[in-house]
Structure formats: structure tokens, C-alpha cells
Amino acid sequence: MKILVVYYSRTNVTKKIAEEIANELNCDIEEIKPKVNYDGKLGYIRGGKDAMSAKIIELEECKFNPADYEIVYLGVPVWAGKSANPMISYIKENENSFNEVKFFVTAGSAGFDGAFKQLEKFVGKAPLKTLALTTKEVKRDKYREKLDIFLE
DSSP states (O other): OOEEEEEOOSSSHHHHHHHHHHHHHTOEEEEOOBSSOOOHHHHHHHHHHHHHTTOOOOBOOOSOOGGGOSEEEEEEEEETTEEOHHHHHHHHHTTTOOSEEEEEEEESSSOHHHHHHHHHHHHTSOOSOEEEEEHHHHHTTOOHHHHHHHHO
């Protein structure tokens, strides 16, 4: 089965989970790289504003085509109760290219439902599975059991 892990991560929390999933499944991995700078405090503020409006932004070109994969894992942090807009921009760029999807979302503490609903809306289909992890769980390596269930 061909599997692709696609993620966006501003602070490397989502990246850590994406890399672990790709290693476990021995599959391709793609990092979404926005042309907009979301680094630092100003980037944090810009990101929240862009997420609230679901602003579509320019991205660096991606290497893999999601249509070539049976399952695409989409990983994203929560920004202002929604999915970080680099992921929404990626989904829009690849409209109607997803066979099956699984979503993994990281957040400081809340906003998972809003992010999952938004991902499902933009992808146009329900995910096979979802995984919600707090930043604290990831940084303290307290997510193994949840990740194992997600990967089953």
C-alpha cells in the first residue's frame, strides 16, 4: 500500500509526530513550506489571523502527488481553533487528489474539533481515523499508546 505523510509544523511539534509516523510505516513524507513567514511572535500573530480567515497562501512546490497514494496522512497544528492555513492551502492546491485520508492534529490544549471539521470540509471526505495530541504530550513523549491505535 502506498502511503504519504504530509505535514505543516511551525514549532516542530507536528513534525515530530509526522516523522515518527513515516518511520513506522516506512513511507514517503512531505513537509509543507509556506512562502509566508510564520516565524517568531509576528508570525504567530499572522498565523492566527490567516487561520481565522482560512486565507489561501503560496507554498513552495511539493515533491509528491497525493493522488499517487492510497492513504495520505495530513498533519497540522491548531491555529485560532482551526487548521493552520498552510495545510488548507495544500489541500486546495490538490483538490480532488485524495483517495483516503487520516488526520493528526497538535494543539496547545484545545481546538481539535474545529481543525478536524475544517480538514474534512476542505478534503471533501471523512478521514479513516484521527489523532489529537497536545503539545505537552508530544514534548514529554506521552503519546505512544494513542499513536499505536491511530496506526492500526
